[in-house]
Amino acid sequence: MMPKSALLFILALILKFSSSSDWVVDGDVECKENIHGLGEFSHLLQEATIHFYERDDKRVLDPDDLLDGPVLTDIMGHFQVKARGVYETFTTPDPYLQIDHLCYTPTHKQPLRMGCYYRTIIDLGKSSKAINDLKVHIILGMESARLISGKGKDLEIKTIEKLHCPPK
Numbered sequence: 001m002m003p004k005s006a007l008l009f010i011l012a013l014i015l016k017f018s019s020s021s022d023w024v025v026d027g028d029v030e031c032k033e034n035i036h037g038l039g040e041f042s043h044l045l046q047e048a049t050i051h052f053y054e055r056d057d058k059r060v061l062d063p064d065d066l067l068d069g070p071v072l073t074d075i076m077g078h079f080q081v082k083a084r085g086v087y088e089t090f091t092t093p094d095p096y097l098q099i100d101h102l103c104y105t106p107t108h109k110q111p112l113r114m115g116c117y118y119r120t121i122i123d124l125g126k127s128s129k130a131i132n133d134l135k136v137h138i139i140l141g142m143e144s145a146r147l148i149s150g151k152g153k154d155l156e157i158k159t160i161e162k163l164h165c166p167p168k
Contacts, residue, residue, distance in 0.1 A: 023081075023095065025095075025097065026079075027134075027135060028078050028138070029044070029050075029099065031101070032141040033103070033141050043077075044075075044076050045101055048072070049072055050072070051069035051071075051081075051097070051100075052067045052069050052071075053096050053098060054067055054083075068082055094123070094125075096122060099122065100117050100164065116163055116165040118140075
C-alpha cells in the first residue's frame with residue numbers, strides 16, 4: 001500500500017497540471033476563390049467541420065485534448081465552439097481550430113480528389129488565460145487561411161493546410 005504522503009503528492013501534481021477554464025470561440029468561415037474565366041468570388045462556407053483542440057506537449061506523448069466538436073458551420077458559415085471544465089496541461093494552454101472543408105486552396109500542390117477534403121489548422125496562440133468569447137472571421141482559399149478578429153484586425157496565426165483522404 002502506498003503511503004499517504006505519496007498519494008497526496010500525486011494528487012497535488014494532478015491538480016497542478018490541470019486547468020479549469022471556460023473557452024468560447026464564435027466565428028464565421030468564408031471561402032474566396034478565383035475561377036478561371038469567371039473571376040474572383042467569395043461565399044460563406046456551409047458545412048465545414050470544426051474541431052476545437054488544446055495542444056499538449058509532444059514530449060509527454062499525450063494526445064491533444066478535443067475541447068469541442070465536431071461542429072458544422074451553418075448556412076451562413078457561422079460556428080461556435082465551447083469548452084468548459086477541467087483539462088490537463090503541462091504547459092501554457094495552446095488552443096487551435098481544425099477545419100475540414102472543400103474550399104479550393106491554391107497553396108496546396110495536389111488537386112482535390114473525390115472523397116477527400118482540405119484540412120486547415122489555425123493556431124489561436126498560447127495564452128495562460130481562457131479564450132472568453134473570441135470572435136473570429138476565417139478566410140480560406142485565395143487568402144490561404146487568414147484569421148480576422150472581431151475588432152477588424154488580423155491576428156498573428158500559424159496555419160497548416162493539407163489534403164486529407166479518409167480510408168475507404
